[in-house]
Amino acid sequence: MEKVIRLQPPLDDEQVKSLKAGDRVLISGTIYTGRDAAHKRLVDLLDKGEKLPIPIAGQVIYFVGPAPAKPGHAIGSAGPTTSYRMDPYSPRLLAEGLKGMIGKGGRSSEVKAAIKKYHGIYFAAVGGAGALLAQRIKKAEIVAYEDLGPEAIRRLEVEDFPVVVVNDIDGNDLYEQGVAAYRRD
Amino acid sequence: MREVNVEQITRTVADLCMEANYYLGDDMLAILEKAVLVEESPTGRTILEQLQENATIAADDQVPICQDTGLAVVFLELGQDLHVIGGDLEAAINEGVRRGYEEGYLRKSSCHPFTRKNIGDNTPAIVHCRVVPGEQLKITIAPKGGGSENMSKVVMLKPADGIAGIKKQMVEWVEQAGGNPCPPTIVGVGIGGTFERAALLAKESLLREVGSSNPDPELNQLEKELLEEINNLGVGPQGLGGRVTSFAVHVKMLPCHIASLPLAINIQCHAARHKEAVL
Numbered sequence: 001m002e003k004v005i006r007l008q009p010p011l012d013d014e015q016v017k018s019l020k021a022g023d024r025v026l027i028s029g030t031i032y033t034g035r036d037a038a039h040k041r042l043v044d045l046l047d048k049g050e051k052l053p054i055p056i057a058g059q060v061i062y063f064v065g066p067a068p069a070k071p072g073h074a075i076g077s078a079g080p081t082t083s084y085r086m087d088p089y090s091p092r093l094l095a096e097g098l099k100g101m102i103g104k105g106g107r108s109s110e111v112k113a114a115i116k117k118y119h120g121i122y123f124a125a126v127g128g129a130g131a132l133l134a135q136r137i138k139k140a141e142i143v144a145y146e147d148l149g150p151e152a153i154r155r156l157e158v159e160d161f162p163v164v165v166v167n168d169i170d171g172n173d174l175y176e177q178g179v180a181a182y183r184r185d
Numbered sequence: 186m187r188e189v190n191v192e193q194i195t196r197t198v199a200d201l202c203m204e205a206n207y208y209l210g211d212d213m214l215a216i217l218e219k220a221v222l223v224e225e226s227p228t229g230r231t232i233l234e235q236l237q238e239n240a241t242i243a244a245d246d247q248v249p250i251c252q253d254t255g256l257a258v259v260f261l262e263l264g265q266d267l268h269v270i271g272g273d274l275e276a277a278i279n280e281g282v283r284r285g286y287e288e289g290y291l292r293k294s295s296c297h298p299f300t301r302k303n304i305g306d307n308t309p310a311i312v313h314c315r316v317v318p319g320e321q322l323k324i325t326i327a328p329k330g331g332g333s334e335n336m337s338k339v340v341m342l343k344p345a346d347g348i349a350g351i352k353k354q355m356v357e358w359v360e361q362a363g364g365n366p367c368p369p370t371i372v373g374v375g376i377g378g379t380f381e382r383a384a385l386l387a388k389e390s391l392l393r394e395v396g397s398s399n400p401d402p403e404l405n406q407l408e409k410e411l412l413e414e415i416n417n418l419g420v421g422p423q424g425l426g427g428r429v430t431s432f433a434v435h436v437k438m439l440p441c442h443i444a445s446l447p448l449a450i451n452i453q454c455h456a457a458r459h460k461e462a463v464l
Contacts, residue, residue: 022228036301037301064252065252065253065292065294066252066292067248067249067252067254067290067291067292068290068291068292069290070246070247070248070290073246073248076248076249076252076290076292077243077248077249077250077251077252077254077292078252079251079252079253081253081331081332082331082332082335082365084365104332104364104365104367104423105332105363105364105365105424106363106364106365106424124364124423124425126232126235126236126239126423127251127332127364127367127423127454128236128239128250128251128330128367128454128455128456129235129236129238129239129251130239130243130249130250130251130252130253131239131240131242131243131246131248131249131250132235132238132239132242134248134252135242148303149293149303149305150252150292150293150294150303151303162235164228164425166425174425174426175363175364175424175425175426177426178226178228178419178421178424178425178426178427179363179418179419179420179421179424179425179426180419180426181226181419181426182225182226182419182421182426182427182428183417183418183419184417184419185417
């Protein structure tokens with residue numbers, strides 16, 4: 001957790017390759033939101049061979065369902081949701097060129113394998129720090145699935161959005177390594 | 186007999202929904218401050234400091250501490266000498282939730298279990314009502330997010346499993362939950378009663394002041410032992426490793442059937458929110 005890396009999506013293989021578990025990263029630029037229901041719809045479209053409503057190659061998806069924005073705010077509180085619920089869908093999106101995912105909590109072995117295979121990266125943001133993280137989101141607009149309410153896909157413009165690398169392409173897992181370092185038997 | 190109009194109940198519930206989501210309790214703020222001092226992991230300390238900053242931003246801007254403003258869990262203590270007038274008590278509570286979540290810019294998270302279609306107004310509230318002596322109505326709102334709630338469970342242990350079995354289940358479960366319930370957590374434990382009562386005991390235990398001692402010496406000892414074992418897991422803030430996995434363990438216990446030993450675990454994330462009012 002020493003060096004702080006700045007990233008601006010879209011990300012390419014080289015950028016992803018240089019990221020290691022434990023790296024602190026500040027993301028600026030465009031990212032997309034998506035939770036379970038939106039992921040299901042994206043994968044259903046891929047299964048039918050149809051076009052996705054958002055670009056996916058090189059992009060970063062943030063697993064979040066924000067609170068409604070108060071007047072004068074770009075967005076309401078917006079911390080990460082638990083990532084394992086996206087596990088059934090993430091390998092498929094990584095195969096389509098998705099590069100980054102932001103959430104909280106551990107991922108399945110299938111997702112970790114897909115991260116290695118397709119050169120993806122999984123970041124964690126601090127769960128429950130929704131008010132703080134919302135301050136780093138400068139703009140938000142719904143771009144797909146408005147009917148899903150908080151679960152609609154939004155395009156966010158972020159500035160110095162703080163995350164930490166959890167799973168990298170070398171198979172490292174910060175959850176496993178961090179816990180092992182502080183365990184007392 | 187005292188009378189209370191449902192409109193007053195609705196207004197109170199609406200205000201409590203907002204207050205609970207914007208303001209972390211003093212007990213939580215105090216325990217966060219203590220945790221920063223004992224956390225050995227630099228990552229863990231950074232996270233705890235972010236949580237303190239987050240609580241300040243939420244209170245100052247009156248925005249939710251967490252985007253998951255939960256299902257509205259409502260505990261009522263209804264005095265038996267109080268007469269609710271002007272309408273239906275449960276409908277009044279649901280109307281309060283509807284208003285509070287709309288006026289407060291809180292996220293509506295209730296949906297149809299199969300279609301996942303959002304209900305749109307965060308109803309129905311999950312209402313637990315106990316009739317007590319007196320002529321007052323105590324309303325406690327405890328919004329609970331999905332992340333930590335999903336890491337909860339009820340297990341029906343064998344009487345022979347005893348305290349050792351209870352501790353084993355608890356520690357293993359907190360370890361398995363890892364970073365998912367947004368640690369540091371408060372681990373609510375319900376022991377005894379029946380299947381459903383144990384779950385409610387676990388949830389009720391989360392309403393106790395964090396960091397306070399259990400008045401029952403036996404349970405107080407159990408809480409201390411469990412907390413030590415849980416914090417030795419190394420799970421740490423957000424599951425990224427560290428000393429502070431849980432702030433506290435809260436146990437509630439009731440007698441159970443001679444054949445049974447129900448155990449319920451209701452994990453509460455660090456955004457431990459609850460506010461109460463007495464009418």
